[in-house]
Amino acid sequence: MAHNSAVTERLTQQHGETLEQALAAIRKRDYWSAYPESPSPRVYGEHAAADGEAAFRQRLGEPWGGQTPGAAGVVATERSPYGLELGVRYPRVASDGLDELLEAARRGMGDWRAAGPQARAAVCQEVLARLHARVFELAHAVQHTSGQAFVMAFQAGGTHALDRALEALVYGFDQQTLHPATALWEKPGRGEPVRMDKTFTPVPRGVGLVVGCNTFPTWNSWPGLFASLVCGNAVVVKPHPRAVLPLAMTVEACREVLTEAGFDADLVTLAAEAEGDGLAAELAVRPEVRLVDFTGSNAFGSWLEEHATQATVFTEKAGVNTVIIDSTADFSAMCDNLAFSLALYTGQMCTAPQNLLVPADGFDTDDGHKSYDEVAAGIGAALDRLLGDNKSAVELLGAVVSDAVLARLDAAADGGTGRVLVESRAIEHPAWPQATVRTPLLLGLSVADVQTYG
Amino acid sequence: MAHNSAVTERLTQQHGETLEQALAAIRKRDYWSAYPESPSPRVYGEHAAADGEAAFRQRLGEPWGGQTPGAAGVVATERSPYGLELGVRYPRVASDGLDELLEAARRGMGDWRAAGPQARAAVCQEVLARLHARVFELAHAVQHTSGQAFVMAFQAGGTHALDRALEALVYGFDQQTLHPATALWEKPGRGEPVRMDKTFTPVPRGVGLVVGCNTFPTWNSWPGLFASLVCGNAVVVKPHPRAVLPLAMTVEACREVLTEAGFDADLVTLAAEAEGDGLAAELAVRPEVRLVDFTGSNAFGSWLEEHATQATVFTEKAGVNTVIIDSTADFSAMCDNLAFSLALYTGQMCTAPQNLLVPADGFDTDDGHKSYDEVAAGIGAALDRLLGDNKSAVELLGAVVSDAVLARLDAAADGGTGRVLVESRAIEHPAWPQATVRTPLLLGLSVADVQTYG
Known part of the structure; x- marks a missing residue:
């Protein structure tokens, strides 16, 4: 097997204009997208939605089509927060296969x-093009692993994730081509100059390890994956056991294009594990692994930073987002806006507001003075307005991603961690009766409760 | 104290053309230098050499003029490999001052x-301009700490080091200005577009620690120092105890320009220590330190990589340079060339060839078949030709930088580590009778002697 330059030249041609536009976009940093975010049939064609769903359903209960070197046996670890049993079987990687x-x-x-x-x-761009061609199928895979509502899964897990992947790819490309690949270096001297023909080769670091998360399996993994790949590294993708399929589809597309272009398919591999195997920790400290891209908990992120010293480690850990609420020109609109931000994907995004800081004595608004409790009540009322209709509420809330999140919600609802200001409600999903859907809960805490809010 | 923008604007004006040329040079990667490498009076003026030497001599036995916060007491740790007692006293930094x-x-x-x-x-460029104005003084400081011969100290420790500093600086500047500082981001939507006024600020990492070495105190420290500084970091410079003065002069120039431009002088500080204090190891793991630029031993370099996990660590460790000698079209010229590379600064450069691999049975040359021993004899004869005259030999060899290097040479001369093929000779320095000057020794080793050559 050897690099088939006829293929990569064709792909370079095919994706050249997009690359140019992407380069221009990172230079100007204005808005630009190569992937339309509307899942409308007017954009994607009449059959795209149905075809995508059918393709997704065809995968259920079946073995994933790809291979992983060193794997032994299979795992099937995914169950949709909407109640659907995925049952896709992946090659299982364990210690002795590393x-x-x-x-x-x-x-x-x-x-x-x-x-x-x-x-x-060009190879990476072609992978993105193929993922884009399957964006409906991918959206279902993201929905039924992360619990995101379909449109969010289509956008945040599909088109916007493609934007981020292309962005990372083009930043990597830009850095590799900022300087000439060859140069004639001539230092004047007495008589003949000293002449050197110089060649510069971007040198990859080694194997990149991408550790995916449960809530944003594509959005948070693709930038690291494609940045590593475009810079010449190999990539091992270790998905979250409950969100394998979107990354398995990604690895599939990578291996397909790599093979067609004459490269080794194993430049991108899927390392699936059973829940609790702790595979990421083992992989991350291997000497071959020189890059780690991780999204997940603070605890494991910090562990990686401390222990994977042989690698360059990028971690996206949990965010604690704070809103200081001490004035407003439109109390009702403010409450609506906060309610939306709290409700979107049930506050499970890393960008969701978590801590709303309100003066103990309240503050004056266009709607009169509002006490601390009245602010909470205002947000509660806005949540009721926003989530009153189950059918539209579930499209905003999505589903609760995991039992751990549900357990935290239940513990808060019991009142043990603080005063419940706005209660959480279970909502019945019109299409998925077994889906775990909840509205946000607002807890009244004081500064001392740092264990809960910190 | 606040940023005096009148000063930085003037400096920007003053150094703008050099910055443009440097940007062009890193884009083209051809030869370009802002600092003439010839110490000739035709270039630097009739009095530059004498003035520089006088300025250097004025520093001897005196306290360094700068301050270091947290320092207590002084150290004077430098003795020239040429026999001159420097006696410059620097503020001593110890654990309790960090x-x-x-x-x-x-x-x-x-x-x-x-x-x-x-x-x-602009501030960094002005620092370089002031160091350039003192390049003769600096060359003496480098000569009498590293043991480099004067012209080498002038070039490798002066003008070429300035080239590297400017190069690092302009790479840092380029990366910070590749993308716009502000952008209007407009995402089209139904009705009014979503509009964001974006501002991008290059964010420094924290305090950079530069750990200098004995042999190339400026060349190996300036790139890290100026890269960190131009990117907005503060820098603590921890010089090698036997090569403080060149970096003390550097810190002095930095503090001078920072102060004139209204910045805090302590953005660049000198952390001198007594030999054996182990200050670098303490500094390197401090949470405030987020960048480490180190040149020195493999052992400490690897220690830093393993332990300074809170920082981005750059290490330049020892090089083992190998020459495979298995054919030549001009045996005599080859021997001359190798002799020069071995003799230059007594092989103490990290780029000096160390391991010459010769086939056990020798090989055919333009001058007939040469056995293993004849190759060694050829190089020995070339060394004799090159270093026969003491006056010119010392300008090539410089002096032996430390007792440790001398001890290794003596151990090899005793024959305990291998068969001596070419003996080392002590050479009397015409100007510095106490200088430790030696010619290179060639040791015959076999593959098994990896402890000696590896």
Whole structure:
């Protein structure tokens, strides 16, 4: 197998204009997207939605089509927060398979490095094009692993994630091509100048490990994956056990295009595990692994930073987002806006507001003075307005991603952690009767309760 | 104290053309230098050499003029490999002063960050201009700490080091200005577009720690120092105890220009220590330190990589350079060339060849078949030709930098580590009778002697 430059040249041609536009966009930093965010049939065609759903359903209960070197046996770890049993079986990677996996991952790196940034960018762009062609199927996979509502899964898990992947890819491409690949260096001297023909080769770091999360399996994994790949690294993708399918589809697309272009498919591999296997911790400290892109808990993120010292480690850990509420020109609109931000995906996004700081004595608004409790009541009323109709509420709330989140919600509802200001309600999903859907709960805490809000 | 923008604007004007040329040079990667490398009076003026030497001599036996927050007492740790006692006294930093030192280092970072890349580049360029104005003085300081011969100290420790500093600075500037500082982001939607006025601020990492080495105190420290500084970080410079003066002069120039431009002088500080204090290890793991630039031993470099996990660590460790000698079209010229590379600064450069691999049976040359021993004899004869005259030999060899290097040479000369193929000779320095000057020794080793050559 060797780099088929006829293929990469065709792909370079095909995606050249998009690459140029993406380069211009990162230079100007204005709005630009290559992937329409509306799942409308006017944009994607009449059959796209149905075809995508059918393709998704065809995967259920079946083995994933790809291979992983070093894997032994299979795992099926995904159950939709909407109640659907996915039952997709993936090759299981365990400790004793890591030598084989990482040897395979590195095997193709020589060719991949030698192909240069332009060919690598073209391959990565083609992968994105194929993922885009399957964006409805992907949206279902994201919905039924993360619990996001369908439109959100289509956008945040599909088109917007593609935007971020392309952005990461083009930043990597840009850095590799900022400086010339060759230069004639002539230092004047007595008589003849000292002449050197210089060649510069962007050198990859090694194997990149991408550790996916449950809530945003694509959005949070693709930038690291495609940045590593376009820079010549191999990538091992270790998905969250409850959100494998979106990344399995990604790895599938990568391997497909790599193979077609004559590269080693094992440059991108899927390392699935059973819940509790702790595979990421083992992989992250392997000497072959030189890059780690992680999204997840503070505890494991900090562990990685401390222990994976052989690698460059990027971690996106939990966010604690605070809103200071001490004045407003429109109390009702403010409450509506906060209610929307709290309700969207049941506050499970890392950008969701968590801590709303309100003066103990309240504050004056266009609607008169509002006490602390009245502010809470205002937000509660706004949540009721927003989520009064089950059918539209579920499209905003999505489903609760995991039992752990549900347990935290239940503990708060019991009043043990603070005074419940706005209660959480269970909502019946019109289409998915077994879905776990809840409205946000507002808890009254004081500064001392840092264990709960910190 | 506040950023005096009249000063930085003037400096920006003054150094603008050089910055443009440097930007063009990193884009083209051809030869370009802002600092003439010839110490000739035709270039630097008739009095530059004498003035520089006088300025250097004036420093001897005196306290360094700068201050270091948190320091207590003084150290005087430098003795020239040429036999000159420097006796310059520096503020000594020890464990109990680190809180104060690092608090002071961080104090000015807010203003420094707010000033932006252009003002920071102008300040850094002005520092380089002042160091260039003192390049003869600096060359003496480098000569009498590293043991480099004067012309080498002038070039590698002066003008070429300035080239590297400017290069690092302009790469940092380029990365900070590749993307716009502000952008209007407009996402089309139904009705009015979503509009965001975006501002992007390059954010420094924190305090940079530069750990200098004995042999190339400026060349190996300046790139890290000026890269950190231009990107908005503060820098603590921890020089090698036997090569403080060149970096003390650097810190002096930095503090001078920072003060004139209204910034906090403690953005750049000198952390001198007594030999064996182990200050670098303490500083490197402090939470305030977020960048480490180190040149030195493999052992400490690896220690830093493993332990300074809170920082981004750059290490330049020892090089083992190998020459495979298995054919030549000109045996005599090859021997001359190798002899030069071995003799230059007594092989103490990290780029000096160390391991010459010769086939056990020798090989054919333009001068007939040469056995293993004949190759060694050829190089020995070339060394004799090159270093036969003491006066010119010392200008090539420089002096042996430390007792440790001398001890290794003596151990090899005793024959305990291998068969001596070419003996080392002591050479009397015509100007510095106490200088430790030696010619290179060639040791015959086999593959098994990895402890010696590895």
